[in-house]
Structure formats: C-alpha cells, structure tokens
Amino acid sequence: MRRAFGSVLAVDDISLVARPGEVTALVGPNGAGKTTLLLMLATLLVPDHGTIRIEGFDPVTQPAEVRARIGWMPDGFGTWDALTVREVLHTIGAAYRMGPAEARARTEAVLELLHLGDLADRRARVLSRGQKQRLGLARALLHDPSVLLLDEPASGLDPRSRIELRDVLRTMAADGKTVLVSSHILTELQEVADRAVIVARGRTTQDQTLDATELATTVGTWRITSLDADRLRQWLGERHVPWRAELAAVVVQVGGEEQAARLLADLVADGIRVIAFAPSHGALEAAYLAATEDRQ
C-alpha cells in the first residue's frame, strides 16, 4: 500500500498479512507510517495505491462490513470527558447497534477483563494516562471484534497492566482472532507476538517469524556475569571464544540455544561462579536494529 499526505510519503510500500489466531507485531521507528497504515485499515483513510482486505471486505468500498469486524484503538485519542467510563462504553455499545441490555452486559464483561471495575463511575476526564489507555482498549474490545488493530496499546501502562495486556492479546489470538499491534517495546512484543513486521520509512523491511525454533538456531549475543570476572575472561581466552567486555559483564557470540546451554554447563563445571547468563538482545531487537541501521 501507499499513502501520501501532500508531499510527505507516509506509507510508501507496505504489504503485510495478519493471520487469524496470531498476534502480528508492527514495529518501526517514529514516523515510519505505522499509525497511517492502521488508519487505512480502520476505514478512515483511503490508500493512494494498493488494496486492503479484512476478512474479505474492502475498507474503501464496504466500510460498514469492515467496521463491524474490527476493533480499533488509536494511539492518541480523546474521550468524551464529561461521561463516566461506564457511560462511554454504553455509548459505544449503542453505536454498534447493541440493545441496552446487551451493551450493559458487554460493558461489565470488558470492565472486568481490563480491571476497570473500580473506575467505572469516574469521569473519563480525570483518568490517568494509563487508565485512559485501558479505556481505549475496552472501547476497542466492546463489540467483540474478530480483528483487533491496536496502536501502541502498551504506552503508559504500568508493569502489571502490561503483563495483563499481554495475556489479553494471547487469549484473543487463541480464540482465533486476528491481532495487529504496533509498539515500541520490543522485549514485550517478543513475548506476545507470533510474527513481527518491521517497517521503516514507509516500507516493509522485514517480515519475521518469532517462534522458538528460529530463536534456537540463530546466532545471538549472550551476556555473562560472574563473581570470578578475571577467571572467566581467562577461561574464554584459553578456549578462543571471542568476547567483549560490557561493564562488569562479558558478551559472547553463541550459535543458538543449544550451544549456549553447553557453554554454561562447561563454565559451571570448571568452577566459574556464573550469576547471570542471558541473551543480550532479543531476536526481534537484533532484527530491528539490523533493519533500521541506515537511519541517520
């Protein structure tokens, strides 16, 4: 797809497929065109070129069918600030043509799911940033859409809410829904996403699977911290393992999880007291850095 605003080419050439039952991550630097892409998917913008199909429907010519199926959470948004959280959700329910009883039932279910119950009677205006963010997600989930388009849902959330968000997204995917989520927090996406689409300057640069086998076999950097730092370095030197000091730790290149496990076993066997042993970059982070290397 392509979309320009005047002379600014926001989305140049992005193509992606998000499959039902999977969480697809959309990552890329600021201004890469993620929000613009999601606006086109959310039936708000017409692409200049290219086509979109959401469950077989075209957002440009059949917006009503698409809207019934998507739940969109914008990145920056307002709420009707004079309404309480519960009233906001009731209004959204009515806007999706739910009857009052159904809207109430769905509201309570979503409030429960996102732990908004004790905020339900507060005015939306007084909510904190993270609470607003959760209200935004509640709004997107209210009509039980089969496709979720979330634009930076985790920004502003506290650690606990993030973990809960992760669980919500996994549950949605397990229910067979399609989840497309943009975010800048790679370590988290790594845990929740099945696939990652990396975009930069309006182009898809990489479409990566984040499953376990991939992690296990690619060369990655691992970070080792030990109480016997000098002995560790000496040990690595004797075995010709290339290493690099990083503060108190040592960083080595290891070809996959299997090798990493063997390295750790050897270290322990030789009496080196290892206190931390972990991949230093996630696979996603490594891929992201590689894909956006050309950034000025």
Add this chain to the structure above:
Amino acid sequence: MSLHGIRTVAALELRQRARTSRWPVVLLLWFLLVAGVTSLSYAALNNASVKAGPTLYDVTTFLVLGLSMLVVPSLTATSVNGDREAGVLATLQTTLLTPADIIVGKLVSSWVIALVFLAVSSPFLLWAWVAGGIGIGQVVGSLLVLAFVLAVTCAIGLAFSTLTARTVASAVLTYLAIATLVFGTVIVFLLSFFLVQSREQVRYYGIPDSFWAAQTKNDDGSISPDSVIPTVADCRHLTREETVIHTERIWWLLPMNPFVVVADAAPGRTAPGPTAYSGVQPMRAISIGARSARAGADGRERQECDFGGGGGPAALPPLQSGPIYPYGLVFYLALGAGATWLAIRRTRTPVTRLPNGTRIA
C-alpha cells in the same frame, strides 16, 4: 441513517453539553433579559384603551429571534471540527454509525437546546396572548416558524464546522453567514434600488400647480399664510413624473431574512393597526414593509386631497401582496437541507483528502 443511531449521537451530545456548560446560569440570564424587556414594554404600553398583546408579542419575538441568532450558531459552529480536534470523532466514525447518524444526531441535539431557550421565553409569548389582541393559534404557528428557522441556523453552523479544520475559522464563517442573512439581505435590497428605479408618470388626485400659481404672492414669492386654503372642490385627477422603485423585481431578497420570515408569519400583522398610542410593533412593520415591497410599484392613483375635515378620500394604505413567509420557508428548507447534506458528505470516511495540517488520530 437510523433512528437508533441518531438517538445515540443526540443523547451523547446532550449529555456532554449538560455536564460541561453552565446552562442554568445562561438560561437564567436569558430569562431575565427577556423578562426585563417584556415587562418594560408592558408597563409602557398597558392602558385601558389599547390591548398590549400584539406589541408585547412583537417585542418578545423580535428580541428572542435576535438573541437566538447570536446564541444558536455557537451551538454547532465548532461541533464537528471540535470533536475532530478532541480526537473523539474518529471513534464514532469507526463504529456502525453512519455519517448521517452523526450529523443529524448533532443537529437534533443542538436544536433541542435552541428549543429550550425558546421554551424559557415562551411564558412571555403566552403573556402576550393573555394580554389580549392575538389568537393562541397564531402564537403557536409563528413559534413553529421560529423553531424551524433556528433548526436551519443550527444546520448552517454544522456545515461550516465540517468545512474548516480550525474551530475559530468555522465560528467566524458561521457568524458571517448569519450576518449575511440578517443584515446582508436588507443592505443589498436597499442598495439595489437604483437598479430598479425609473422616472414614470403617476396619477394623483390633488391640487394642481395652477391653483398655487393663481394665488397672490408676497414680495419674496412665497404664498401669504392667510391666503386661500384649497378645498376638495379644488382637487383634480392629474399626472406627474416621479421616481418609481420597482421593488417587485427584488423582493425575493427579503424572504431570505429570518426576521422577515418570522415577522410575516407572526400574528401581529392582522391585529388592529397601530396608532400613535399603541406603540412599537417591529414585526408588524417588517411584515407590512416586506409585503408592500413584493407588491411593488403602486399603480393606483395617489390620494392627496384629504384636508382634515375637508371630506376628500383618505390616503390609501400601502399596497399589500400575499404572504411572503412561505417563500422564506422554502428557501430555508433548501438551505437547511443543503447544509445538512454538505455536512454529511464532509464527514464520510474513509477520506481521500485531509485538510492541511490535520491528523485523524
């Protein structure tokens, strides 16, 4: 467009407004203002010989319409672009609500608020009825016309709020448009007199110039005061050249004016005519003026032979056409429908073009 959708949007808007603005204070101020003016005109006019009803009605309607033209545009002039700025419009647009639901819902909610203002002033209109001289049916009829004009005003504001990205711009444009209707139509009407005027022979029944020529003059040429006073017997059927303004060619400017439409539908015009003592009747004056403008150049013989007790025929009342307000209603219906249609078109998504420097979300 569905009833359910319109109700959803209207309820949302009304709830928002009810909670964010100081309505009780505004309505109280409005009430006091109308009460003050109405009571003053009642006190000034009420006496045993004349019924104050028509005047009271006229003053109140004139005032309410004037104030509404100031207040009502502000209800909708920033409605759509304000929502867009606050980031809540896109939220509605991605639901199953259609653009028509959103626009008509907003229109209905602002009209309801305008009607609340009207309702707050209605006790004074009823008072006018109680004071006598006008029928309740006429009061209700002209109230309906007033309510309709307010609905169109709301629609105009709504259309401008979809046309500009900035709320300030749409507010200014809306007030300009209202000012064009209220003042512009009258100014253009008056200024185009020169386009439709011509020198023509008109008939009159009065004193010929020869009568004055026959009188004895003072040294400076003026007629001495104690010379002969003309009588009916001196009057002749004559013609003279005069500037005639053919307002029948430009009268259609007048029903575009909200005051003309409301005044022409108002009951005051059928009430017994104003005398020097029955006071100000702005709506009646507007209505009579507008109808005689439509009737246009008066081809009847001017009656200039009425010398008090002299017994000549009295001067003719202004020539009157049929009612003008139906034309106004048609014009306002077209204007309101056009504005609503435009607003709906402008809120349709997905959009191809975005106004410069705006983001959807």
